[in-house]
Amino acid sequence: MSTARTTIDFDRTGKQIGFVDIPHSPHEDAWGATRIPLAVIRNGSGPTVILEAGNHGDEYEGPIALGELLRELDPGAVNGRIIILPAVNTPAVDAGRRTSPVDGLNLNRTFPGDATGTITQQISAYVSEVILPLGDAFVDLHSGGSSLNILPSAIIEPAADPVLRRRNIDAVLAFGAPLTVVIDNLGEPRTSTATAVRAGLVTIGTELAGAGTVSLDALAICRRGVRNVLAHFGVLDPASATPPARPDAILRIPGHDGYVLAPTAGVFEPFHALGARVSAGQEAGRIHNLVNPSREAEVVRYGAGGIVYGQRQPGRVVIGNCCVTVAAPYEGEIS
Numbered sequence: 658m659s660t661a662r663t664t665i666d667f668d669r670t671g672k673q674i675g676f677v678d679i680p681h682s683p684h685e686d687a688w689g690a691t692r693i694p695l696a697v698i699r700n701g702s703g704p705t706v707i708l709e710a711g712n713h714g715d716e717y718e719g720p721i722a723l724g725e726l727l728r729e730l731d732p733g734a735v736n737g738r739i740i741i742l743p744a745v746n747t748p749a750v751d752a753g754r755r756t757s758p759v760d761g762l763n764l765n766r767t768f769p770g771d772a773t774g775t776i777t778q779q780i781s782a783y784v785s786e787v788i789l790p791l792g793d794a795f796v797d798l799h800s801g802g803s804s805l806n807i808l809p810s811a812i813i814e815p816a817a818d819p820v821l822r823r824r825n826i827d828a829v830l831a832f833g834a835p836l837t838v839v840i841d842n843l844g845e846p847r848t849s850t851a852t853a854v855r856a857g858l859v860t861i862g863t864e865l866a867g868a869g870t871v872s873l874d875a876l877a878i879c880r881r882g883v884r885n886v887l888a889h890f891g892v893l894d895p896a897s898a899t900p901p902a903r904p905d906a907i908l909r910i911p912g913h914d915g916y917v918l919a920p921t922a923g924v925f926e927p928f929h930a931l932g933a934r935v936s937a938g939q940e941a942g943r944i945h946n947l948v949n950p951s952r953e954a955e956v957v958r959y960g961a962g963g964i965v966y967g968q969r970q971p972g973r974v975v976i977g978n979c980c981v982t983v984a985a986p987y988e989g990e991i992s
């Protein structure tokens with residue numbers, strides 16, 4: 658049974674900004690709590706949209722945009738309910754790290770969580786067991802994090818049910834990012850978006866730049882996209898949506914072949930910029946051994962053709978690091 662508690666009443670009309678308190682008893686604080694920021698804005702009878710950011714603590718556009726939204730939004734402009742978790746993995750957000758400094762876990766590999774587990778597992782359990790059952794739609798705002806820079810894009814989490822798949826695609830296109838990409842994280846079931854899809858919620862993801870920085874372009878896309886999604890569901894005035902500026906081309910990361918992994922340690926030199934068109938088998942870059950310069954640099958090649966979608970940010974790599982990610986045209990069913 659969960660010991661998490663909030664003073665927020667999910668059924669009350671108006672705006673409430675507070676916390677979920679998860680009791681935590683470290684050396685410094687025997688009877689304290691980890692406080693997870695939570696806001697609920699409710700008015701009228703429309704659907705419930707859950708907005709989550711800070712799943713990874715080094716991805717900043719989502720938390721900034723959701724913090725602004727919960728401060729600025731007038732409940733009178735809302736028809737329905739918006740539940741906002743702007744910094745869901747609070748210890749990781751506070752540390753500016755992908756993983757939690759409390760227990761070392763990546764929140765987005767702990768779903769559906771464990772209400773009697775570590776702090777990170779308790780956060781994912783609260784989202785799975787308390788928050789998701791309240792929702793009709795779920796938005797999880799990611800960026801590339803410290804290790805990756807990614808072309809700003811809205812993400813489709815695959816759904817087995819064709820009706821839900823169509824709804825997901827429509828909602829993700831409504832976000833209005835410059836790119837729309839299908840990402841299944843190699844079939845990973847322990848993410849928040851995979852869990853939301855299994856729970857039957859219309860689900861929208863994002864990847865908005867990254868590199869542990871705040872991107873001006875990606876932040877603008879994020880601010881606009883969140884409001885576009887709320888307008889798509891009628892929770893904000895549908896006439897307030899800013900429609901996408903370009904036609905709806907959908908890409909996907911084509912499984913393992915879409916990831917170029919380092920075969921050795923060294924420093925990765927990329928051969929192409931983000932957005933470049935590349936083909937399968939083409940040289941993607943090379944890894945230099947700086948401390949043993951008599952050795953030739955080791956060339957790595959793309960496993961699939963498409964565009965360069967994500968790129969590693971730190972120069973140094975160890976074996977197994979993701980150097981480059983490619984996105985290819987999506988040929989699955991979309992209608």
Ligand code: CA
Pocket residue numbers: 713716799800801802
């Ligand atoms: Ca992420």
